[in-house]
Amino acid sequence: MGKTLSEKVWDEHVVRSAPGEPDLLYIDLHLLHEVTSPQAFDGLRLAGRTVRRPDLTLATEDHNVPTVDWDKPIADPVSRTQVETLRKNCADFGVRLHPLGDVEQGIVHVVGPQLGLTQPGMTIVCGDSHTSTHGAFGAIAFGIGTSEVEHVLATQTLTQARPKTMAVTINGSLPEGVTAKDMVLTLITHTGTGGGQGYIVEYRGQAIEELSMEGRMTVCNMSIEWGAKAGLIAPDQTTFDYIEGKPEAPKGADWDAAVAHWKTLRTDDDAVFDREIELDASTMTPFVTWGTNPGQGAPLGATIPSPDDFDEPNDKVATEKALHYMGLEAGTPLREVKVDTVFVGSCTNGRIEDLRLAASILEGRHVADDTRLLVVPGSVRVRLQAEAEGLDKVFLAAGAEWRGAGCSMCLGMNPDQLAPGERSASTSNRNFEGRQGKGGRTHLVSVPVAAATAVRGTLSSPADLAALA
Amino acid sequence: MDKFTTHTGVGVPLKRSNVDTDQIIPAVYLKRVTRTGFEDGLFAAWRNDPDFVLNDPTYASGSVLVAGPDFGTGSSREHAVWALQNYGFRAVISSRFADIFRGNSGKAGLVAAQVDEKVVQRLWDWLEDNPGGEVTVDLESRTVRAGAGEDAVEDSFDIDDYTRWRLLEGLDDIGITLGHDADITDFEASRPSWKPVTA
Numbered sequence: 001m002g003k004t005l006s007e008k009v010w011d012e013h014v015v016r017s018a019p020g021e022p023d024l025l026y027i028d029l030h031l032l033h034e035v036t037s038p039q040a041f042d043g044l045r046l047a048g049r050t051v052r053r054p055d056l057t058l059a060t061e062d063h064n065v066p067t068v069d070w071d072k073p074i075a076d077p078v079s080r081t082q083v084e085t086l087r088k089n090c091a092d093f094g095v096r097l098h099p100l101g102d103v104e105q106g107i108v109h110v111v112g113p114q115l116g117l118t119q120p121g122m123t124i125v126c127g128d129s130h131t132s133t134h135g136a137f138g139a140i141a142f143g144i145g146t147s148e149v150e151h152v153l154a155t156q157t158l159t160q161a162r163p164k165t166m167a168v169t170i171n172g173s174l175p176e177g178v179t180a181k182d183m184v185l186t187l188i189t190h191t192g193t194g195g196g197q198g199y200i201v202e203y204r205g206q207a208i209e210e211l212s213m214e215g216r217m218t219v220c221n222m223s224i225e226w227g228a229k230a231g232l233i234a235p236d237q238t239t240f241d242y243i244e245g246k247p248e249a250p251k252g253a254d255w256d257a258a259v260a261h262w263k264t265l266r267t268d269d270d271a272v273f274d275r276e277i278e279l280d281a282s283t284m285t286p287f288v289t290w291g292t293n294p295g296q297g298a299p300l301g302a303t304i305p306s307p308d309d310f311d312e313p314n315d316k317v318a319t320e321k322a323l324h325y326m327g328l329e330a331g332t333p334l335r336e337v338k339v340d341t342v343f344v345g346s347c348t349n350g351r352i353e354d355l356r357l358a359a360s361i362l363e364g365r366h367v368a369d370d371t372r373l374l375v376v377p378g379s380v381r382v383r384l385q386a387e388a389e390g391l392d393k394v395f396l397a398a399g400a401e402w403r404g405a406g407c408s409m410c411l412g413m414n415p416d417q418l419a420p421g422e423r424s425a426s427t428s429n430r431n432f433e434g435r436q437g438k439g440g441r442t443h444l445v446s447v448p449v450a451a452a453t454a455v456r457g458t459l460s461s462p463a464d465l466a467a468l469a
Numbered sequence: 470m471d472k473f474t475t476h477t478g479v480g481v482p483l484k485r486s487n488v489d490t491d492q493i494i495p496a497v498y499l500k501r502v503t504r505t506g507f508e509d510g511l512f513a514a515w516r517n518d519p520d521f522v523l524n525d526p527t528y529a530s531g532s533v534l535v536a537g538p539d540f541g542t543g544s545s546r547e548h549a550v551w552a553l554q555n556y557g558f559r560a561v562i563s564s565r566f567a568d569i570f571r572g573n574s575g576k577a578g579l580v581a582a583q584v585d586e587k588v589v590q591r592l593w594d595w596l597e598d599n600p601g602g603e604v605t606v607d608l609e610s611r612t613v614r615a616g617a618g619e620d621a622v623e624d625s626f627d628i629d630d631y632t633r634w635r636l637l638e639g640l641d642d643i644g645i646t647l648g649h650d651a652d653i654t655d656f657e658a659s660r661p662s663w664k665p666v667t668a
């Protein structure tokens with residue numbers, strides 16, 4: 001029997017396996033940031049251990065940094081200490097760091113791919129659950145906790161039980177104006193937040209093949225939101241074209257050797273998945289969330305559901321609690337929900353393609369009164385590219401705020417936060433209670449929906465906008 | 470890490486599904502660079518509600534959390550495990566845990582006991598009849614127990630063999646792996662030269 005893509009990549013990284021024990025897996029790339037690493041470095045110091053492979057380790061500052069005044073010392077002393085601790089740890093242990101102000105700084109999952117460090121067939125980990133993003137390149141990539149960060153620093157390996165395999169096949173083509181984000185939000189509402197638990201998922205099918213690398217990253221990014229261990233996509237010409245020429249991509253004969261190997265990274269025809277799901281992309285529409293987990297979503301054209309619409313008692317209670325927290329009435333059309341703040345950014349939708357798409361909708365239009373639009377590039381490189389293309393001017397002319405790179409309003413940690421009761425339409429990945437700031441209410445949306453919502457002030461898609469003269 | 474064999478303590482019913490790690494500890498509390506002191510962030514938003522279970526003095530010394538399905542979803546923050554431990558919890562019982570949370574628990578010494586959904590309901594019912602009652606999580610026999618006689622609850626729980634063994638022995642995972650140093654070195658010698666490096 002053949003093997004699936006994830007089984008091939010997994011098997012290539014098994015250092016040791018023994019009956020009744022998890023596999024010992026070699027890690028090709030370990031990404032670090034300021035929030036989940038300090039206790040791991042402390043652990044190394046206490047035990048008198050070193051970083052085994054600083055040359056397979058990269059750190060950046062993203063979660064806890066401001067997106068304004070990035071050339072000044074961080075105002076919040078506790079945040080400053082955390083960032084300075086990362087700098088000291090990287091200096092002490094010889095780890096390459098891209099700090100605030102550096103041209104390669106940015107969200108860890110935007111930085112890896114744009115440097116060309118994220119490549120097919122790798123194992124990639126980071127103390128961040130959205131490490132699944134890197135699976136877009138055909139890598140096994142997943143988030144780990146701080147104890148595991150310490151384990152990888154010390155040994156460049158992890159003990160991991162072999163997950164089950166799942167195929168999510170998305171047939172057909174996405175209709176015009178429907179994006180990878182709508183696709184993954186539709187999938188999560190279909191499966192529920194625990195549907196992927198215990199699985200490495202391979203996304204395949206025509207609609208996946210037709211996605212750009214940015215779109216594939218958006219889909220893989222949200223694997224964790226339906227509980228999957230990791231999500232990955234077989235590398236193809238789109239993947240190779242994206243990587244070629246990136247700073248850390250293989251060159252010359254190495255490139256040829258690498259591509260020859262990457263081409264073998266496909267699920268064999270006779271391989272069997274433990275579970276399979278099929279969806280049809282051609283019926284998908286702009287999709288938004290109304291609740292407090294990413295599985296509580298609906299097409300933009302729908303109305304807010306009622307607890308009575310669900311059969312499972314847990315779902316009924318969860319819906320009731322979510323509507324109460326979100327301040328929403330069952331039966332209200334989603335298009336009538338008024339939004340205070342729109343956030344375009346994060347490791348889900350903060351790449352250059354996302355900003356181009358947002359700008360194409362905002363050009364010649366203006367953000368609604370009483371609505372605020374925050375546009376935050378995922379990395380400094382993305383910011384510079386956007387500025388070179390004049391996108392920043394489009395955003396500013398539309399009345400948006402144009403910020404520096406970082407996680408920003410994706411999580412309520414740095415200064416960019418919602419006020420209690422404030423409602424956002426956000427291109428990020430989590431709508432948990434308080435995720436974007438205590439008491440904040442989040443609707444997850446695609447980039448086009450975010451841009452159109454900013455213009456109309458209520459949840460909208462570009463189709464709802466008046467044509468430009 | 471301390472050994473864990475069995476623990477008996479006040480059971481706390483948390484009647485919610487999908488308790489994500491942003492609820493267990495919001496991001497603003499993640500700025501510390503230590504492993505301690507996170508108890509103030511535990512369920513921070515919900516603790517503003519006077520009716521929240523942890524604000525009930527009955528559960529002041531709670532150490533076994535009995536929660537709805539999909540506990541610990543979302544972020545990889547191990548701070549969620551530390552916050553529970555710093556507060557005094559030794560075990561969490563749920564019918565389904567998010568993978569990363571369960572992994573983090575095993576590393577940090579918190580027992581994540583996975584039971585059938587019906588067992589959670591029975592424990593909730595039992596705790597409603599016996600507020601402040603004690604629940605036992607016995608790792609050796611993989612059972613959860615509460616009460617005695619007619620209305621007693623006793624059932625088995627799932628935890629993977631390897632994690633159970635490490636917790637019972639109080640073993641440090643890194644130490645175990647370093648024992649396989651020669652295997653790692655051999656593996657490294659066979660890695661293709663075109664694999665990327667950061668240095």
Ligand code: SF4
Nearest residue numbers: 130346347407410411
């Ligand atoms: S952008 Fe959001 S989801 Fe992505 S790494 Fe940052 S905080 Fe995590």
